[in-house]
Amino acid sequence: MARLTFKDFWRNKSFRISIVQTLFFMGWGMVFLHYNIVEYAWVMFLVFPIILGLSLGVLPSTSSVVKGLLVAMLIFFVFCIVSGLEGLICTVFLIPLILPPVFLGFIIAHLFKQYRLLSRKSELSIRLSPLLVLLLLGPLEHFTLQNDKTVNSVSTQIILPYPPTEVFHAIKSIDTLYGPKPFLMQLDLPVPHKCILEREEVGAYRICYFEGGKIVEEITMFEPGKLLAMDVIDYELTGRRWLGFKEAIYTFDSLTTGQTRLTRTTTYTSELYPRAYWKPFEKEGIQQEHHYVFENLRRKLGDRGH
Template identity: 50%
Template sequence: MKSLFFDKSFRTAAIISFVFLSLGFTLLHYGLVAYGWAFFILLPVVTGVAIGALPNRKWAHIGLLTSLAIFFLLLLVGQLEGMICVLMALPLVVSCLFLGSVVTHLVRRRQELPDRNSLPVLVLPFLFFLLSAPAEKALENRPAVVAVRTDILLPYSAAQVYEQIKSVDTLDAPKPFLLQIGLPIPQKCVLEREAVGARRICYFSGGQIVERVTELHPGEILRMDVVRYQLTGRKWLGFKEAIYLFEQVDAHQTRLSRITTYTSELKPRTYWQPLEQLGISQEHQYVFDNLRQDLERAYGQVKP
């Protein structure tokens, strides 16, 4: 059996895939391509097409997977992307790599590719990406605007819930899964004063979000515009508005609603939006779990 590192298909696949992905990410990092179809779909597809043209499919795929693992590891070690971003992108990237390889395989079944080891056959697919990516960037639309709402029913009055959520000294509830693997963890929120125009600053493990109160009625609504945010590794995500709604269901129960409005540049939206909403919902849940603990400490545990 030939040694892995002496197989030409393995070496070529490892080099081609690493170079393609690295160049694509470099263009993305410097804002020359968008966080869209060209980068997340076209780039891995054309990479798979080039890898699928190699004569030894088995070793070519092993070379591809090896290069992919090294590429993502370097992103993490170099702190160019976080673990949560890598894990979310991985299924889409791997699926498109596989799709590109399958396309080449089907073409090869119908007709022999001319000189499959030649440089033009391997590089031409990447040139197609280089031509398409700037066109998408030039035609880029405004970021998508999305609102995520999470509700919780609490056995306390609206006034009690408001008092505990307007400012939070320390959040120490059990962390949902996505917060455990890299999503920014809320640490505390400080409301400067209870008035329209006041600042509310929320501190996270990866930075902070500064909000300005635009509407405030204690026990009814706390609405804030996000005026500044600084969270590491999230250039594609923006925050617009944060709202708390307090609904007194009966004398001893309040329905609290948290609404986060954000913008996102990621495409395709059918893939990314459910993942974005899941992440924000888990941060909402973390805040709600901590709120429940604070209410129990302040007013005692209410028996069902």
């Protein structure tokens, strides 16, 4: 049997239309997202993919349409990563979220065709429907959710064989962070470099520098060996407008063994929906950054002890 090449697939009209149609509507979806017309929520991640699949499902050749869809998705996501429109992590997490609804819409359209429920006029309307969803439902959801930001907190703990005061002074300002990066940091999770405390008092600023940005914190509680609490007053982290950092707290608990239990709590807001899908990824990403800082702190305290 002769091997099929891309040229052979390209000769199929349904394959070509599937690629062009998918890229066209996904491109408009990205434009609407980046101009803040639609939210990173239900319309974009559920309704739009279903309608996109429905619009593709009315095309005649099922297998060719599926192949065209997958090729177009690959082209689109690679472009988003290379151009910097979206990060690698977001893209990896996004694919399993939107592909199932696309195929659900595709199956619905296939059933409509099988039972002859579609007319020529309705097919044309369905093929244009993804853009109508963005134009009509997207702004409506944006208006509904624009002030609805869920507040979340993530806490991580570590036990260190040092007294609380020593741990406190080691974490309040960190010169250089280095070492093995957790998995998500190896993709494109922001990597912290250093944190600088301008003064040791309430009201002072603590600035943490990352690859591609920084977080500016204002000290709200400064109790050596007990508590270091900060409000995030500004942050510049590329590609993450859907997360809003609110507060960072370190608590230091003295244990009877002479050790310290250090707890880091990050409070943030998120605009990503559905929450049941995104929240575990957000938690894992924040905890990986906590652990990265903790391991650096462990080395720093160990170096002091020598």
